[in-house]
Amino acid sequence: MNKEEIRRNISNKRLSLTSEEIENKSHQIFLNLLKSEEYINFPNIMFYVATRSEVQTKEMIKTSIKMGKNIFVPVILTECINLVPSKLTDFDKELEKGKKGIFEPKQEYRRLFPPEDIDLIILPGIAFDIRGNRIGRGCGYYDNFLRKICPSTKIIALAFEIQIVKKIPTDTNDIPVHKIITEKRIINCTLYAILYTRKGRM
Numbered sequence: 001m002n003k004e005e006i007r008r009n010i011s012n013k014r015l016s017l018t019s020e021e022i023e024n025k026s027h028q029i030f031l032n033l034l035k036s037e038e039y040i041n042f043p044n045i046m047f048y049v050a051t052r053s054e055v056q057t058k059e060m061i062k063t064s065i066k067m068g069k070n071i072f073v074p075v076i077l078t079e080c081i082n083l084v085p086s087k088l089t090d091f092d093k094e095l096e097k098g099k100k101g102i103f104e105p106k107q108e109y110r111r112l113f114p115p116e117d118i119d120l121i122i123l124p125g126i127a128f129d130i131r132g133n134r135i136g137r138g139c140g141y142y143d144n145f146l147r148k149i150c151p152s153t154k155i156i157a158l159a160f161e162i163q164i165v166k167k168i169p170t171d172t173n174d175i176p177v178h179k180i181i182t183e184k185r186i187i188n189c190t191l192y193a194i195l196y197t198r199k200g201r202m
Contacts, residue, residue: 026056042119132176132189
């Protein structure tokens with residue numbers, strides 16, 4: 001299947017999940033995230049603010065702020081198809097629905113932060129394979145943003161297990177994630193990518 005076919009197929013599967021299933025699976029994913037060395041060790045973390053059918057991040061963000069983490073969420077820059085991190089201190093007070101229907105900081109609460117100073121980026125997506133390749137929401141905002149981050153910044157995707165597919169078509173502009181966390185496992189994509197490359201050369 002091509003990217004659009006995969007996006008349509010997995011989107012439909014995700015939309016079939018009930019609110020209770022989404023809540024329960026998202027909670028388990030957060031428990032798995034808490035175990036990751038990146039989350040444990042890094043202070044500056046950028047989360048996405050979830051739409052209804054995505055892995056929910058409200059609990060993750062609020063808990064992380066209470067733990068003393070510096071939490072950032074994206075501000076969408078529609079004019080250049082890009083994102084910029086903004087520090088968030090109060091999930092319930094500081095967000096409003098933005099131009100793309102995704103919650104982002106209100107104008108008076110925008111505290112912009114250099115992308116290169118983010119330690120860990122936690123991002124969404126429609127579909128992933130175990131080598132870290134992803135199909136996003138389709139707008140290209142994260143693709144452009146990821147090209148501007150520091151090489152040492154780690155990228156973790158949150159996904160339901162039904163979003164993991166066998167293989168995603170890629171091109172030279174695609175940037176893979178380092179790990180994928182589902183309700184069932186933590187996938188080390190860097191390791192799988194190395195093994196896949198070695199197998200392909202044999």
